[in-house]
Amino acid sequence: MSRVKVVLVTAPKGDGDRLAREIVEQRLAACVNVVRGIKSYYWWEGSINLDDEDLLIIKTSEEKLDSLIKAVKEMHPYSVPEILALDVSRGNESYVEWVVKEVGGG
Incomplete structure (x- = not known):
């Protein structure tokens, strides 16, 4: 299952939607959840x-991870944005296949 990564990114309050949309439009992720109202x-x-920040929970493939990190660093307002990639070791195989398919990885 490590073909899929869950990537956590924090952003200034209100910037989460813009970042999420750009990430999905560029096919760097199949899905991005924006969690509002976190305090860091x-x-x-x-x-x-x-x-006060937004938390992005990004689902992407191993193949797109480097491109995702580069894009987030370019579009993010912070000079050192939080970008943490987590391996997915177990999950719904149909969902994993969907994520990989949507980002062009299979």
């Missing part, structure tokens, strides 16, 4: 920060 506490440049 984090260290940045020596201080603890708190921001």
Whole structure:
């Protein structure tokens, strides 16, 4: 099942929809969920920060991962965006096949 990746990306509140649409339009993901209203506490440049953000849950293929990371870095407003790719070890095989098909991987 590691043919599919779930990628987590945080974005400033309100930017999630724009990023999600661009990612799907470019066929870099079969599906992107936008979770609104998360609060992120984090260290940045020596201080603890708190921001309201959107969380993108992106479903893509192993083959599209590098292109997805590059595109997110180019379109994201943060200089160091969070982009974390997780392997999918188990799941609905029909869904996995759909993800791979939709991004042109099979």
